[in-house]
Amino acid sequence: MGEIIAQILTKTSGACVMNTDKKLFLLDVDNIQGYIFDTNKLRTIIGASWIIDHINAADDGNTLELLKKNGFGSTIDDIRKHKDFIYSSGGNTKIIFDSFEKAQKFETAITYAYARYEIPVTTYIQTVDDTDFINKTLIPAETALAQKKYSKAFEMDIPASPYFKICELCGKRYASEKSRKSVVCNICKVRYDKGGKKTRLFPDYTFVTNMEKMRLRSDMVALVVMDGNRIGEKIAGLDSIEKLQEFAAALESIIKDAFDLSLDRTFPDEKSACSFGSIRPLIMGGDDLCFIIDAANALNFVNTFTQEIAGQSQNQNGPFGRQGVQFSTGILFAKRNYPFNFAYRIAHSLLRSAKRYSREHKDCSAVDFHFLLTSSGDEIEKVRENEYRYGDHFLTAKPYLASELDSLRTAAVNLRLLSKNKIKSMRKILRLGRYQSTVELLKYAIRMDQAERKKYRDLLNSFGWRKHKGEHFWRTRLLDLAELTDMVRR
Numbered sequence: 001m002g003e004i005i006a007q008i009l010t011k012t013s014g015a016c017v018m019n020t021d022k023k024l025f026l027l028d029v030d031n032i033q034g035y036i037f038d039t040n041k042l043r044t045i046i047g048a049s050w051i052i053d054h055i056n057a058a059d060d061g062n063t064l065e066l067l068k069k070n071g072f073g074s075t076i077d078d079i080r081k082h083k084d085f086i087y088s089s090g091g092n093t094k095i096i097f098d099s100f101e102k103a104q105k106f107e108t109a110i111t112y113a114y115a116r117y118e119i120p121v122t123t124y125i126q127t128v129d130d131t132d133f134i135n136k137t138l139i140p141a142e143t144a145l146a147q148k149k150y151s152k153a154f155e156m157d158i159p160a161s162p163y164f165k166i167c168e169l170c171g172k173r174y175a176s177e178k179s180r181k182s183v184v185c186n187i188c189k190v191r192y193d194k195g196g197k198k199t200r201l202f203p204d205y206t207f208v209t210n211m212e213k214m215r216l217r218s219d220m221v222a223l224v225v226m227d228g229n230r231i232g233e234k235i236a237g238l239d240s241i242e243k244l245q246e247f248a249a250a251l252e253s254i255i256k257d258a259f260d261l262s263l264d265r266t267f268p269d270e271k272s273a274c275s276f277g278s279i280r281p282l283i284m285g286g287d288d289l290c291f292i293i294d295a296a297n298a299l300n301f302v303n304t305f306t307q308e309i310a311g312q313s314q315n316q317n318g319p320f321g322r323q324g325v326q327f328s329t330g331i332l333f334a335k336r337n338y339p340f341n342f343a344y345r346i347a348h349s350l351l352r353s354a355k356r357y358s359r360e361h362k363d364c365s366a367v368d369f370h371f372l373l374t375s376s377g378d379e380i381e382k383v384r385e386n387e388y389r390y391g392d393h394f395l396t397a398k399p400y401l402a403s404e405l406d407s408l409r410t411a412a413v414n415l416r417l418l419s420k421n422k423i424k425s426m427r428k429i430l431r432l433g434r435y436q437s438t439v440e441l442l443k444y445a446i447r448m449d450q451a452e453r454k455k456y457r458d459l460l461n462s463f464g465w466r467k468h469k470g471e472h473f474w475r476t477r478l479l480d481l482a483e484l485t486d487m488v489r490r
């Protein structure tokens with residue numbers, strides 16, 4: 001009886017699923033941003049980001065070195081082109097191994113490489129079904145990995161102890177005994193040291209690692225967080241490993257090219273010197289991008305980058321399809337010395353807001369931005385309610401489509417025909433409601449000459465109070481312009 005069942009089972013499994021000995025290995029770094037932004041020191045942030053990217057994606061990093069030992073090839077090129085190496089970037093690794101033993105051995109070694117720096121990762125090993133790799137192997141494995149990730153216990157806070165000092169950089173781990181002068185833990189010490197390393201995608205460029213040395217036109221800096229729209233869905237739509245490999249490689253290369261070109265267009269002098277003081281990349285992996293930039297150049301740079309990346313990736317028959325890769329962006333403008341960990345959280349909520357807006361607008365690139373006036377670390381929706389809403393009036397029309405950035409910038413430059421004080425007074429005036437505020441704003445036109453008056457009235461007409469069909473709120477874009485006047489170059 002048992003034998004018959006065994007035979008039936010073998011037959012069914014043979015007919016339905018082509019199980020092989022091959023195993024798909026998946027690895028995700030958990031909460032990359034949480035790890036990178038658990039400190040306020042720029043150099044430690046850069047170092048933390050470098051360590052993850054190095055282990056995950058660098059030619060001489062742990063992942064590729066281990067694959068070399070596993071017979072994936074003797075040169076980096078061989079390994080990267082190996083049919084079982086799917087990709088490893090942006091904190092994700094996907095590789096196929098010949099056997100469970102090999103996959104497990106790799107899992108142990110690579111997990112240790114991350115654990116040395118207390119970087120939490122989740123891994124999963126799945127049997128490969130050759131009949132339909134994407135739907136029968138990759139997607140079930142991704143689902144299982146996600147479940148495993150979210151069922152993990154929450155991190156335990158270490159209790160305060162009178163005998164040990166807490167690290168002053170992360171405020172989380174115990175400071176190591178050796179360094180009495182600076183109260184820093186071992187992890188932050190290594191991260192700080194690695195902060196001086198070159199950025200993987202731009203090994204020939206030098207970027208500042210010290211916030212005080214950032215070249216800023218005013219004292220304002222912008223923290224920019226970007227990511228590609230619907231990348232996960234695009235990947236799920238691919239139908240073979242080869243296409244997946246092609247997709248990952250092409251994505252990294254167009255991001256690199258578009259970023260490089262934006263550096264050239266925005267900071268030509270720094271680019272020709274290969275040394276940058278106005279911009280500092282913090283995260284560049286997969287489709288995730290995070291950098292700090294001189295506030296006055298932020299819109300400019302983001303605009304160039306999103307346009308360039310869309311242009312390079314739009315191709316009916318290419319891996320990204322007709323629409324190409326569209327990006328969503330969150331930009332937080334803040335004072336140079338504003339704490340990064342708070343800034344990052346707000347910038348990320350701006351990114352989420354831009355993503356929502358983008359989804360409502362055919363997935364086109366969208367941008368949301370905010371000027372930090374108060375030090376509240378609230379979610380952006382809450383801040384907007386508090387600072388911009390009066391009854392059924394909203395003093396902002398954010399987020400915007402990336403395609404609107406150019407006209408927004410031009411209008412902000414035009415608004416400079418008003419004096420600084422008048423621009424400053426707009427916030428107060430706009431709070432008076434749409435009728436009275438319009439009257440007050442028109443008074444500014446009295447002393448203008450004819451050409452200026454026309455320019456000004458055009459601005460009020462195009463950017464003043466408006467209520468769109470089906471919308472509950474009256475909105476004006478004038479305050480958005482007023483905020484931007486200092487942040488745009490002519």
Ligand SMILES: [Zn+2]
Pocket residue numbers: 167168169170171172173184185186187188189
């Ligand atoms: Zn620390």
